[in-house]
Amino acid sequence: MTQPQSSDQYRRLRVALLGAGAVGSQVADLLLRHGDELADRAGASLELAGIAVRDVDAPREVELPKELFTTDAESLIVGSDIVIELMGGIEPARGNLLLALNSGADVVTANKALLATHGTELFEAADQVGASVYYEAAAAGAIPIIRPLRDSLAGDRVVRIMGIVNGTTNYILDRMDSEGADFAEVLADAQRLGYAEADPTADVEGYDAAQKAAILASLAFHTAVPLDAVHREGITAITPAMIEEARAAGFVIKLLAVCERITVDGTESISVRVYPALVARTHPLGSVHGANNAVFVEAEAAGSLMFYGAGAGGVQTASAVLGDVVSAARRHIAGGVGVGESTRANLPTVPIGHVITRYQITLEVNDQPGVLATVAGILSEGGVSVATVVQTVQGEDDPTARLIIGTHRAADQALSDTVEKLAASDVVERVVSVLRVEGE
Numbered sequence: 001m002t003q004p005q006s007s008d009q010y011r012r013l014r015v016a017l018l019g020a021g022a023v024g025s026q027v028a029d030l031l032l033r034h035g036d037e038l039a040d041r042a043g044a045s046l047e048l049a050g051i052a053v054r055d056v057d058a059p060r061e062v063e064l065p066k067e068l069f070t071t072d073a074e075s076l077i078v079g080s081d082i083v084i085e086l087m088g089g090i091e092p093a094r095g096n097l098l099l100a101l102n103s104g105a106d107v108v109t110a111n112k113a114l115l116a117t118h119g120t121e122l123f124e125a126a127d128q129v130g131a132s133v134y135y136e137a138a139a140a141g142a143i144p145i146i147r148p149l150r151d152s153l154a155g156d157r158v159v160r161i162m163g164i165v166n167g168t169t170n171y172i173l174d175r176m177d178s179e180g181a182d183f184a185e186v187l188a189d190a191q192r193l194g195y196a197e198a199d200p201t202a203d204v205e206g207y208d209a210a211q212k213a214a215i216l217a218s219l220a221f222h223t224a225v226p227l228d229a230v231h232r233e234g235i236t237a238i239t240p241a242m243i244e245e246a247r248a249a250g251f252v253i254k255l256l257a258v259c260e261r262i263t264v265d266g267t268e269s270i271s272v273r274v275y276p277a278l279v280a281r282t283h284p285l286g287s288v289h290g291a292n293n294a295v296f297v298e299a300e301a302a303g304s305l306m307f308y309g310a311g312a313g314g315v316q317t318a319s320a321v322l323g324d325v326v327s328a329a330r331r332h333i334a335g336g337v338g339v340g341e342s343t344r345a346n347l348p349t350v351p352i353g354h355v356i357t358r359y360q361i362t363l364e365v366n367d368q369p370g371v372l373a374t375v376a377g378i379l380s381e382g383g384v385s386v387a388t389v390v391q392t393v394q395g396e397d398d399p400t401a402r403l404i405i406g407t408h409r410a411a412d413q414a415l416s417d418t419v420e421k422l423a424a425s426d427v428v429e430r431v432v433s434v435l436r437v438e439g440e
Contacts, residue, residue, distance in 0.1 A: 010045040013329055016076045017051045018096055019086035020069070022314035023110060024051070025062040027084060027321050032064070038322070042329035050076045061314065078103055082328045084321060085109040094118050101125040106328040108321055110137035116211035116227045119218065132331060134324035139212045140165050140293045142316035143309045144323070149219040157300040158220040160260040162438060165212040167291035167311035168196045168203040169235050169255040174289050176243050177252055183238060195291050205234035206255065209274045213257035216295070217272045220259060222345040225272055229349040233275035242433050245362060245404055251278035252286045256438055262354060269350045277438040278360055285439060353413030358387070358437040360406050363422065364429040367399040371427045375403065378425060382418030384410045400429055
């Protein structure tokens with residue numbers, strides 16, 4: 001029987017780590033503690049050559065050997081076989097990764113902002129020297145979604161991706177749904193627990209999810225999707241009343257990233273968008289709780305696939321990073337050029353106005369005869385057909401009615417134009433909310 005080899009019998013690969021924050025420190029710790037196991041899996045000994053940081057004396061979650069730290073990232077990168085970038089931000093991360101690729105190293109990154117804005121540049125640099133860019137941790141934390149899209153489904157035709165890809169917003173919306181709490185209260189708890197940053201804008205305004213949507217769409221549809229082509233809305237306007245109205249209709253509100261093929265004027269195109277939407281409580285995404293993420297993929301041959309798990313967290317994300325490191329090491333041992341990204345489909349990305357879906361519109365209107373007929377007439381003129389109406393009356397001296405209108409499927413632009421006309425109508429006091437229905 002063949003005995004397992006000890007790590008010193010393997011070819012040694014130098015690994016440079018850039019950044020030692022919550023994820024980086026966990027990656028370093030796991031590399032040091034499980035080096036022999038990783039060597040057996042990779043077929044190569046993975047030597048942590050050093051860790052580049054801004055401040056070598058800064059406190060860190062994990063105690064690591066002091067001699068590994070350096071502020072000289074460039075010297076560490078040159079001569080390394082694999083470079084792991086966990087610094088975040090655009091610069092100097094972009095320059096460091098280009099240096100690594102141009103020196104022939106494979107790179108592993110969890111930097112969604114960098115990939116969403118400069119991914120094409122990095123992939124082209126990798127192709128020129130036969131290296132690879134690995135980024136499993138950039139889209140959904142510990143959930144394996146990049147490799148399934150890039151490799152497992154490469155022979156299939158992905159039709160649609162719909163996912164919860166931001167744990168902070170899912171935690172907030174889930175707490176609002178289960179407890180009836182308001183947005184500000186739950187956000188404060190999320191910040192205290194470390195789910196949200198002191199400045200939560202990237203999460204609650206949908207920027208983080210939009211970056212991930214651009215990455216997933218580019219992979220799924222073999223088309224470079226620029227970040228500015230992603231329609232983005234956040235969750236700051238979601239109220240307990242909207243949550244309760246969704247519940248009464250059998251829905252839950254989730255911040256979704258939706259990427260799908262659509263046909264516009266006979267041309268196959270793609271739509272990429274992020275917004276809070278109504279999801280049926282019976283849908284798999286409707287039961288995703290806490291800070292977890294889930295990605296629902298629909299493909300022509302494979303059918304519906306669901307990927308679920310932790311979307312954030314230092315050690316969880318480190319798992320995805322190290323999976324990429326093992327893949328990069330195997331490529332080095334096997335030899336040959338790296339696997340490039342396929343973006344040759346060049347499908348056009350269309351604006352949100354072309355999307356067709358159902359909606360729930362909530363209005364405050366004058367409580368007087370003929371109001372419902374007037375509202376229905378405005379909707380009909382705009383090509384928006386009413387499916388359901390729920391009416392409640394508030395106040396006694398000067399009563400107002402609240403209309404919750406469910407529509408049939410309509411184009412987003414038609415709906416938007418119609419809502420503007422409703423807002424300008426004499427019978428409508430206020431457009432309270434407009435939510436799209438997804439997952440049907």
